[in-house]
Amino acid sequence: MEDEIIEKRACDEIIDIILSNLSDDEIREKLGDYHNNDIAEALPELTVEQRQKLYRILGIELVSEIFTYLDDVSVYLEEIGVEKAADVIENMDADDAVDVLEEIEDEEKRDAIISLMEPEAAEDIRLIKSYEDDEIGSMMTTNYVVVSRNSDIKQAMRSMIEQAGENDNINTIYVVDEEEKYYGAIELRDLIIARTEVVLDDITSTAYPSLDAHEKISDVIEKLKDYAEDSIPVLDENNRIIGVITSTDIVEAIDSEMSDDYAKLAGLASEEELSESLGMSIKKRLPWLVLLLGLGILVSTVAGMFEEIVREVAVVVCFQSLILGMAGNVGTQSLAVTIRVLMDENISGKEKFLFVLKEMKVGFCNGFVLGLLSVLVAGLYMHFLKAADWGYAFSVSGCVGISIILAMVISSLMGTVIPMFFHKIKVDPAVASGPLISTVNDLVAVVTYYSMANLLLIQLLGI
Numbered sequence: 490m491e492d493e494i495i496e497k498r499a500c501d502e503i504i505d506i507i508l509s510n511l512s513d514d515e516i517r518e519k520l521g522d523y524h525n526n527d528i529a530e531a532l533p534e535l536t537v538e539q540r541q542k543l544y545r546i547l548g549i550e551l552v553s554e555i556f557t558y559l560d561d562v563s564v565y566l567e568e569i570g571v572e573k574a575a576d577v578i579e580n581m582d583a584d585d586a587v588d589v590l591e592e593i594e595d596e597e598k599r600d601a602i603i604s605l606m607e608p609e610a611a612e613d614i615r616l617i618k619s620y621e622d623d624e625i626g627s628m629m630t631t632n633y634v635v636v637s638r639n640s641d642i643k644q645a646m647r648s649m650i651e652q653a654g655e656n657d658n659i660n661t662i663y664v665v666d667e668e669e670k671y672y673g674a675i676e677l678r679d680l681i682i683a684r685t686e687v688v689l690d691d692i693t694s695t696a697y698p699s700l701d702a703h704e705k706i707s708d709v710i711e712k713l714k715d716y717a718e719d720s721i722p723v724l725d726e727n728n729r730i731i732g733v734i735t736s737t738d739i740v741e742a743i744d745s746e747m748s749d750d751y752a753k754l755a756g757l758a759s760e761e762e763l764s765e766s767l768g769m770s771i772k773k774r775l776p777w778l779v780l781l782l783g784l785g786i787l788v789s790t791v792a793g794m795f796e797e798i799v800r801e802v803a804v805v806v807c808f809q810s811l812i813l814g815m816a817g818n819v820g821t822q823s824l825a826v827t828i829r830v831l832m833d834e835n836i837s838g839k840e841k842f843l844f845v846l847k848e849m850k851v852g853f854c855n856g857f858v859l860g861l862l863s864v865l866v867a868g869l870y871m872h873f874l875k876a877a878d879w880g881y882a883f884s885v886s887g888c889v890g891i892s893i894i895l896a897m898v899i900s901s902l903m904g905t906v907i908p909m910f911f912h913k914i915k916v917d918p919a920v921a922s923g924p925l926i927s928t929v930n931d932l933v934a935v936v937t938y939y940s941m942a943n944l945l946l947i948q949l950l951g952i
Contacts, residue, residue: 499523503531507539513546520547529558537568544569553580556589563592571598575605583613584630584738590614616731625709626702628742629723629732632656635663638672638690642683649680660719663730664693670728673697699724702731706742713739784928788935795939798947804875805942808867808889809935815859816896816934817927823848823904824926831912845905852901853894860890888945892938899937900930 506519520528532540532555544552552569556562556577566574566589578586593599603611613631620626634652636645645662653659662680664672674697675689683692699722700709713721713734721739723732734742799806830836830844864886871882904926 499527500531500534503528504534507531507535507543516546525551525555526558529555532559532565540565541568544573549573549576550580553577557581557585561592562589563594566593571601572605575602578602579606579610582630582632583610583617583732584628586610586614587617587627620702623705623707624702625700625704625706625723625734626732628706628738629702629734630658630738631732632658632735633663633720633722633730633733634659635665635730636675636689638664638666638693640689642680642685642687642689645675645680645689649677658720658733658735661697663722663733664689665730671699671722671724671730674722697722700734701726710742713742781924781928784925784932788928788931791932792935792939795935795943798939798943802885802942802946804871804877804885805888805939805946808863808885809938811863811889812892812896812934812938813931815856815893816900816930816937819852819855819897820900820904820926820930823852823901824908827905827908831908841909845902845909848901848905849898852897852899856894856897859897860894863893864890884946884950888941889938891945892934892941895941896930896934896937899933903929903933 503520503523506516509516511519532543535543547555556565559565566577569577578589581589590599590602593602603614606614616631617627617629634649634656636648640648649659649662660677662675662677664675666672673693673695675693679692698712698716698718700712702723702725718736720733720735722730723734725731826848827844836844864883867886867889868879868883871877871885872879875882877885907926907929
């Protein structure tokens, strides 16, 4: 709440400065004290004329930086015309430029903007767009500094300074060999403090991580998190640097992956947008709902097979939802843990087997505790509220308790085995979603509960 108040205050102050009678130079100087994101937040509060005045005052370079923080940037690009839009996008990092261009729905206008850009900037955009959305290459930027391995310290410093005019990602400097292939990386601090007689190889980390441009983003999320570098080079098939993934890109990748997995866990094909059309939302949700409808009908059909047991011991129906609920809950918990475990591509078959056993043990232990509680609570409920004698009450509650234990063990197994099966056949395990696991475990719970009711209450006790 406090952050929102501060942001609102900054936005109001920015608007006051823009609408003041100060000279253009004074406005530019005062706005320099604010973050570009705060200025971007103020733009929607201005009229078109006021914004166009601001664009003129700030200049192309600052406008480019501000536009990277806008959510619906295509609206603002319309206000400055195609030629200036090309200049603004040209000054952005290539990955930001690609994101902005994708927001422009008119393909002809998008192509026109690209044609007006400098050839080098346009080529960088085409390079990034050549990769699929789920590949690392689609998220990289061409904003990086590279030096030759054959350089001495002075030459490397001079080369870095020359490139820093166009590329501001200079905390890590990349080194290439005689064939322009990736060799390693140097921290800026190490280059600055190095004495002139030091050989460049001595301060170069040849073990510095790199990524292949065609690697799937979902496959390298853990790798990106583990290294925690401010940037990581992206290589082509010839081991040459074509871009870098920055810490900002890494955060966006993790956020996007988490959002995507959350959507899948909710039974959606992918994350929905606020502005998404009704038809598209229906298209994303309907296939899963049809599948779940079929499974739901199967659950109802199986439940119908136990009509005889219900006629004999009608009270068991009272506790059906309890068994189904607990089975669904534990299955969803196991699913969430399993998906996280499967993100580690190096996990062995033995480790997977031990993990399944562990989840089943957890299910048994939790089920044992909850089963005992259910025996006690359900027994007291039957005796005091249903006027059942103690023997009958605790016979039924005992059946409930045992069913809970079995259902939770089997549901834990299902919650781990199903996503592992999806992973084995090269399907994203997140599609083994919460709704699917819950429905499968409903089936497990129904069969377990009524089978126990038949075995314990009718066959064994003759109730």
